[in-house]
Amino acid sequence: DAGITQSPRYKITETGRQVTLMCHQTWSHSYMFWYRQDLGHGLRLIYYSAAADITDKGEVPDGYVVSRSKTENFPLTLESATRSQTSVYFCASSRGADRAGNTIYFGEGSWLTVV
Amino acid sequence: AQKVTQAQTEISVVEKEDVTLDCVYETRDTTYYLFWYKQPPSGELVFLIRRNSFDEQNEISGRYSWNFQKSTSSFNFTITASQVVDSAVYFCALNGGSQGNLIFGKGTKLSVKP
Numbered sequence: 001d002a003g004i005t006q007s008p009r010y011k012i013t014e015t016g017r018q019v020t021l022m023c024h025q026t027w028s029h030s031y032m033f034w035y036r037q038d039l040g041h042g043l044r045l046i047y048y049s050a051a052a053d054i055t056d057k058g059e060v061p062d063g064y065v066v067s068r069s070k071t072e073n074f075p076l077t078l079e080s081a082t083r084s085q086t087s088v089y090f091c092a093s094s095r096g097a098d099r100a101g102n103t104i105y106f107g108e109g110s111w112l113t114v115v
Numbered sequence: 116a117q118k119v120t121q122a123q124t125e126i127s128v129v130e131k132e133d134v135t136l137d138c139v140y141e142t143r144d145t146t147y148y149l150f151w152y153k154q155p156p157s158g159e160l161v162f163l164i165r166r167n168s169f170d171e172q173n174e175i176s177g178r179y180s181w182n183f184q185k186s187t188s189s190f191n192f193t194i195t196a197s198q199v200v201d202s203a204v205y206f207c208a209l210n211g212g213s214q215g216n217l218i219f220g221k222g223t224k225l226s227v228k229p
Binding site (some may be wrong): 033040041042043045046048058080088090092102104105106107108109111 | 150152158159160162165206210216217219220221222
């Protein structure tokens with residue numbers, strides 16, 4: 001009963017480095033999401049995916065890249081990390097057959113610090 | 116545009132007190148869904164409840180209850196006889212768009228003191 005697992009859970013990296021946050025779900029959910037959580041901003045959507053090979057931008061996509069070659073995996077890459085990307089990142093998924101209204105379930109979060 | 120407002124940034128109560136967390140939303144959709152999530156100090160986001168726009172019945176689950184009122188665009192959350200384990204940040208969220216994602220309020224931090 002793994003649900004959604006994120007790795008790494010904690011990461012410190014240097015400015016300019018590439019970082020990939022991994023997300024794996026075992027429910028075969030169609031929809032997957034990446035959110036970031038920052039003090040004063042709450043949770044904001046970075047990217048989402050409706051199915052394998054289908055991705056789209058959310059509210060704050062700049063500086064991030066995603067891919068979804070398999071239904072169960074949705075990695076998030078920071079191509080050149082900046083201090084402003086220091087945040088807590090949450091991966092999430094939903095059954096999403098009819099999109100709106102499906103409950104979204106979250107992973108445990110990945111704490112990323114860019115120094 | 117869709118928006119969720121949680122006006123209470125922080126609330127502090129003493130154990131066994133009742134507490135209500137407010138949530139006001141804005142949407143032009145006629146069909147939408149509202150959610151509450153709990154984020155305990157350990158950091159994960161835990162789903163609590165989902166309510167669709169056609170169902171205005173109040174929901175009760177143990178010490179938790181939710182009051183949905185379309186007339187005031189509110190979806191308030193009450194904890195009865197609060198306990199220390201209820202200490203967390205609580206998020207209200209709205210889902211009504213074609214993306215299927217959630218629009219979150221900024222959260223209310225609840226501290227329950229023994």
